[in-house]
Amino acid sequence: MDRPSHFRSVQPGYRWDGVPYLPYKDDGSAPFKDISRQVLFSDPALGCEWRYFEMAAGGYSTLERHEHAHAVMILRGTGLAIVDGEVKPVQTHDLVSIPAWTWHQFRATDNAPLGFMCMVNTLRDKPALPSAEEREAMRENPDVAAFLDGRLLVTTP
């Protein structure tokens, strides 16, 4: 059979056959640290894409919000996440729901990577970053302020 296979094997280091290993964002306009992006499924027959993001130890995603929602499962490691003012430790296979227009961010622990899968509508709006005023309003919650400052980092045993 000359047609492409329907199977793509996982490779060491949370890579996959035929899946390009990409930077998290294509430009440097938003703050983030040590994070990669792999698009596992992007099929015109499906209404959503399925991506895998991985932060190196101490890395973090962009603090942002948007009209579109995210469905997230942690695939590797442990870390911390914030969704709409709720700050929680996360571990492998935990689920995180990110509704429309909620501020959210993920952080890896300081000694191990954090990888998560994210399902998202293929057609979606661009993320928005917090203004200085919005950031200050978020910081009124002490847990959020500690998260944003990286003071809540936990260590994987």
Added chain:
Amino acid sequence: MDRPSHFRSVQPGYRWDGVPYLPYKDDGSAPFKDISRQVLFSDPALGCEWRYFEMAAGGYSTLERHEHAHAVMILRGTGLAIVDGEVKPVQTHDLVSIPAWTWHQFRATDNAPLGFMCMVNTLRDKPALPSAEEREAMRENPDVAAFLDGRLLVTTP
């Protein structure tokens, strides 16, 4: 905060907080064996659902096809899958693409469970089962015949 949490923790045995543990299908009209269903995300804001299916050792899903596509990642164990006449062993974190109208089935190994996640459009058609003639046509491929007879079962070390 009285609003529901955005976080749902994984529990032992590949269960999740707040996720009902369901039978694979709601009726007995299609053949399958020892398989459960958990809907991890079903959100009107998302075009797809994200489900987790798990077969006990020796279990299998229904051999079926439909207009809608599936995007699959193995989450637990090893097994075998068939997609459109292609028969392959699968292991944890492998990816499987199931295009429209392709016959597909998953089988756990004979001594360990096989769990997989499946992304699918929320709005979708009902699966169709093979007629006797379609099943015979599939069996002309010896690998497919061996798969359907359970003669290809591999054992997890």
